Every structure is written in structure tokens, then in C-alpha cells.
Amino acid sequence: MDARQLLKEKKFWFASVLIAWAAGLQGHMMWLQKQESFQQKFGNLEDNDDNTTSD
Template identity: 70%
Template sequence: MGTRNFDVKKLLNDRKFWFASFLIAWAAALQGHMMWLQRQDTFKQKFGTLDDQNTDNQQDSNEGL
């Protein structure tokens, strides 16, 4: 097997390297954000929101009148 010389300076000056790094970081951040949104939706489905609880309380108090 031949050895390849790895030139770090050349790699750091390459625009393709920085574009690919940015694209990977952006995709990872987007995936993390989508997972966070999914967790928020699951929590809302399981426990509801304060707005839902307030409307339920208002309906209960209006029925008592």
C-alpha cells in the first residue's frame, strides 16, 4: 500500500471542504430542530396546553350559570 501525503493547509483552503462542513452542520441542526418540534407536539397531545385548559375552565364556569 502506498502512503498518501495529507496536506492540511490545502484542505483548509479548499472551499468545497468548508461548504460540505457547513452543509453537514446545517443538516444536523435541522434534524435536531425537527426532533425538538416533534417532542413539543407529542407533549401537547399528551398533556394539552394552557389555552386548552383555560377554555375548558371557562366552559365549565359558563355551564354553571
């Protein structure tokens, strides 16, 4: 298949956008999971700082 013809195909662009969107969503979900894991391990650092300064 010719590369120029492939670039003109709407299916190719739709599949490319769908794959990029799915990869971005997966990366975002992994980032959220990492943030949640960090918060469960260390708690909310801002709240801890406020509690120690008010005592």
C-alpha cells in the same frame, strides 16, 4: 493531504456547512416532534388553565 491545503479547499467548507445545517435541521425537527408529542399527551396547558379559571 496537508491540513493547510484542506482548510483552503472550498469543497471542505461547503461540506462542513452542509453537515452543520443538516444536523441543526434534524435537531429542530426532533424538538418539534417532542413538542407535538407533549401537546398530544397533555393538551394545551394554557387553554386548560383559562378554562378552569373562567368557571
